[in-house]
């Protein structure tokens with residue numbers, strides 16, 4: 001965890017640099033996506049020495065956003081007719097991560113994307129963005145990219161793939177991307193809420209029945225996440241893993 005500038009989305013390099021840190025330090029993830037490999041990797045943060053307040057400021061913000069995340073998970077549970085704490089157990093050893101994104105101005109913005117189109121793999125993403133704009137969501141009805149206009153002092157809440165599966169598609173994860181521009185740099189701060197690596201993600205039992213059978217086969221969150229991330233840092237020939245790979249037709 002720390003600074004890097006070579007992330008790929010769908011095999012194309014993103015026009016950005018980032019600083020990542022874990023809210024729980026250390027956190028644990030599978031060492032590889034292979035099912036037969038049960039080795040676990042320990043991840044820890046690498047903080048820069050300067051500026052001196054950086055670590056404290058980041059951690060204070062992350063703690064507050066974490067509280068908001070749990071509040072939202074409770075509200076989502078209630079909205080599904082479940083007890084408010086229904087999802088909390090899945091986050092006991094969470095792998096939640098905060099990211100500082102810097103999108104520099106791009107001389108050929110029509111040729112690059114800050115982040116290519118994707119869906120967030122985790123449960124929720126809470127994003128703070130500055131006033132530059134660039135985040136877009138894909139409208140399902142006509143597949144048009146719609147800008148998420150920056151609203152001062154407001155956060156963007158994005159439902160991820162994990163909630164789509166838990167809710168058996170009562171909630172849907174939205175496809176989104178970030179466009180760049182040639183004039184202004186942009187900053188954004190997403191906090192990605194990821195469950196514990198050993199959680200088997202599947203439609204919640206209380207939400208499925210004969211009339212509404214499960215739409216997904218269970219999958220291991222850590223393995224899914226590691227498989228997804230593997231392709232984030234190198235070009236592969238094939239599209240990376242998606243929840244649709246576990247869809248029951």
Ligand SMILES: O=C(O)CCC(=O)C(=O)O
Pocket residue numbers: 101115120127129135176177178188189190
């Ligand atoms: O910069 C943003 O507004 C969102 C970035 C994003 O979608 C991501 O990092 O997953």
Ligand SMILES: [Fe+2]
Pocket residue numbers: 118119120125176
């Ligand atoms: Fe995203």
